[in-house]
Amino acid sequence: LNKVEEKELTPLQEALSQLIRRLQRKDPSAFFSFPMTDLIAPGYSTIIKRPMDFGAMKEKVKNEYYESPEELKVDFRIMCENAMIYNKPETIYHKAARKLLLSGMKILRPERLESLRQSIE
Ligand SMILES: COc1ccc(C(=O)NC2CCC2)cc1-c1cc(C(C)=O)n2cccnc12
Numbered sequence: 001l002n003k004v005e006e007k008e009l010t011p012l013q014e015a016l017s018q019l020i021r022r023l024q025r026k027d028p029s030a031f032f033s034f035p036m037t038d039l040i041a042p043g044y045s046t047i048i049k050r051p052m053d054f055g056a057m058k059e060k061v062k063n064e065y066y067e068s069p070e071e072l073k074v075d076f077r078i079m080c081e082n083a084m085i086y087n088k089p090e091t092i093y094h095k096a097a098r099k100l101l102l103s104g105m106k107i108l109r110p111e112r113l114e115s116l117r118q119s120i121e
Helices: 011-024 054-062 069-086 092-107 110-120
Strands: none
Touching: 011 054, 011 069, 011 092, 011 110, 054 069, 069 092, 069 110
16 A cells, blocks of 8 residues: 655745634635636736735645745735735725735734744744
8 A cells, every 4th residue: 555645844935824714714704715717707818927825824834835934924915915916905805805914913923923933044
């Protein structure tokens, strides 16, 4: 039987995965779980230059792309801002993005990321 490689997560990967779990709880409708397609959002790929979603963030954690929690924060902010650019202010998606950004910035506030970085140095 071929043994499935059980890859140990690094402390940074553990910490980033936990942050994403906490952020995703603020998106109960899962509007931000999967990438946008031009099918559900016409013209999306021409308007939004840097698409981002929680799935892509998890993939980047798995591939050890992020070197710090601040890099994850940049992608989180881009994800929310994309939705506030593409969707008009009165839409449920624009409102959900603004709310998610506000609660996410509390979870990702600088002093918390600072102490997190120190704890895994
Ligand atoms: C992964 O993206 C989605 C997944 C599911 C849904 C969804 O359940 N929409 C139903 C609530 C009213 C139809 C919406 C979205 C969605 C997110 C977004 C974002 C984030 O811009 N969006 C924009 C236009 C149309 N649909 C969406």
